[in-house]
Amino acid sequence: MSHDKGIGYSIWNIFVALFVLTAVEVFWGYAFHHNTGFMLKMPVALYWGGLLLMAVVKGLLIFMYFMHMRFERWIVWGLILPTPLLVMIVLAANMPDTSFNEQRDHPIGYLIDQTGEVVNALDPHHPAKGRGTPHGAPAPAAAGEGQH
Amino acid sequence: MSTTAVIAPYDPAVDAPKPHHAIYDYDSGPPVHRGKFAIWLFLATEIMFFTGLIGAYIVLRMGADTWPDPENRLAVLITAINTFILICSSATMVKAVEQAMLGNNSELVKWLAATVVIGATFVGVQVYEYMELIKAGNLPNVDIFWSTFYAMTGFHGLHVTVGVIWNFVVMIAAMRRKIPQEKYMTVELAGLYWHFVDLVWVLLFTIVYLM
Numbered sequence: 137m138s139h140d141k142g143i144g145y146s147i148w149n150i151f152v153a154l155f156v157l158t159a160v161e162v163f164w165g166y167a168f169h170h171n172t173g174f175m176l177k178m179p180v181a182l183y184w185g186g187l188l189l190m191a192v193v194k195g196l197l198i199f200m201y202f203m204h205m206r207f208e209r210w211i212v213w214g215l216i217l218p219t220p221l222l223v224m225i226v227l228a229a230n231m232p233d234t235s236f237n238e239q240r241d242h243p244i245g246y247l248i249d250q251t252g253e254v255v256n257a258l259d260p261h262h263p264a265k266g267r268g269t270p271h272g273a274p275a276p277a278a279a280g281e282g283q284h
Numbered sequence: 285m286s287t288t289a290v291i292a293p294y295d296p297a298v299d300a301p302k303p304h305h306a307i308y309d310y311d312s313g314p315p316v317h318r319g320k321f322a323i324w325l326f327l328a329t330e331i332m333f334f335t336g337l338i339g340a341y342i343v344l345r346m347g348a349d350t351w352p353d354p355e356n357r358l359a360v361l362i363t364a365i366n367t368f369i370l371i372c373s374s375a376t377m378v379k380a381v382e383q384a385m386l387g388n389n390s391e392l393v394k395w396l397a398a399t400v401v402i403g404a405t406f407v408g409v410q411v412y413e414y415m416e417l418i419k420a421g422n423l424p425n426v427d428i429f430w431s432t433f434y435a436m437t438g439f440h441g442l443h444v445t446v447g448v449i450w451n452f453v454v455m456i457a458a459m460r461r462k463i464p465q466e467k468y469m470t471v472e473l474a475g476l477y478w479h480f481v482d483l484v485w486v487l488l489f490t491i492v493y494l495m
Contacts, residue, residue, distance in 0.1 A: 147382075151375040154486075155368060162364045165494040171353065184495055191490035195483050202374055202479040211315055215324050219331045227339035235346035245348035245428050257427035259350045 150201045154194055161190050323473045327480050330443075334484050337439060338491060341432045352429050357422070359413060360493050366409045367489050370444075373402035374482040377451070381475045387465030389458060396455035396471070399478070403448040410441050436488055440481070447478050 167175040170183045178186075200206040205213070234244070242248070245258040314321045345351050354360070380395035417430075424434040454474045457463055463470050 147375060147378045151371065154371045154374075158364065158367050158371065158486075158489075161490060161494060162360065165355070165360065169353075169355070172355065187490050187494050191487050194486045198374065198479055198483045198486065202378055203476055203483070209316055211321070212324050215321075215328050216331065219328045220335050223332050223335040223339060227336075227343060231343055231346070234343045237347070243347070243349060244344050245350065247427065256349060258348060258352055258429060 147201070150197050153197055157190050157194050161187060164190070317469055319469050319473050320476070323476050327476065330480060334439075337436050338487070341436060341491070344428055344432060348428065354493050354495070357429065358433075358493055359416075362409065362413065363489060363493050366406055367485065369402055369409070370406050370482050370485050373399050373406065374479055376402060377475045377478045381468070381472050384458075384463060384468035384471035385465070387468075389461060389463070392463065392471065393455060393458045396451055396458060400448055400451050400455060403444060403451065403478075407441060407444055407448060410437065410444075433492060436492060440484055440488055443481050443484070447474075447481050450474050451478065 164183075164186055167173055168178040168183055168186070170178055170180045173183075205216075242254055245256055246254050247257040249255045376395050376398040380392055380399060383389075383391040383395055422430050424431050451474055454463070454471055457470070
């Protein structure tokens with residue numbers, strides 16, 4: 137195993153690819169943001185999908201070349217591949233009780249303030265920093281703050 | 285008539301005591317270097333650790349009615365530059381491993397020193413970012429955005445700090461000429477950990493700062 141052109145790749149090509157992809161990601165974040173994009177307000181799914189795709193490509197470049205997984209044997213792949221899958225199974229099993237649970241006394245992001253009232257700590261546009269009804273009417277939003 | 289006893293010379297293949305277990309004519313260990321096997325086993329646990337943290341963030345964010353736009357709360361451009369810095373340190377680490385494999389000690393020390401300095405710079409920028417956030421009153425107990433932000437970036441920063449110390453120790457060993465060409469794996473194992481830390485940051489930067 138070597139790290140340079142002898143085995144078919146140049147680390148500087150990978151480095152430039154990572155550099156360019158990060159720059160494009162940041163540009164994407166400012167130009168195409170679903171609320172504040174200065175060029176185009178993309179739909180959320182497309183905006184997030186583009187960012188995730190670039191992040192995954194960058195991660196794969198590091199994983200396959202810098203960590204030379206492209207040249208590793210089956211046993212290393214066997215060690216690594218199941219791990220994220222196992223964690224995702226645990227998280228998926230957890231989602232009905234967290235992400236999709238409408239029966240919580242105190243929804244995610246809400247805090248009990250000093251007066252004992254339940255307030256949405258994530259929504260700065262509600263009075264008293266987001267006092268409102270949990271899972272009620274959509275919170276008012278401006279300039280991207282308080283949005284998914 | 286007399287007879288003479290003939291004593292055969294000692295033959296270890298015939299006369300050596302027989303062991304109580306099978307003797308293999310191949311290495312019965314894993315089919316990769318043991319150190320590499322161990323570091324990948326460790327990295328497998330690390331993958332689960334960070335996937336758990338990121339997964340918890342996703343689960344909480346999906347369940348929240350609203351979520352602040354990170355652009356309004358975090359210094360995205362400074363962190364983007366910090367991401368470039370960490371990618372640079374990964375490249376210098378690859379060069380260090382390459383020089384270790386070639387047995388070029390002076391170049392190895394040079395590239396390791398660059399990796400340590402650049403890695404420490406990343407940690408420094410993150411500490412600066414934390415200080416500014418805390419000065420503005422954005423503590424982990426303010427809301428769940430800050431809780432998840434500090435949990436993910438804090439644990440990652442801790443890992444980077446450990447990586448910087450690890451690379452520094454390897455650099456000192458190289459300066460003392462304790463890493464000859466046949467022991468290049470010492471540098472490679474540190475490199476695998478370092479690249480993993482870089483890989484985690486690439487994903488964290490996108491998920492925490494841009495999405």
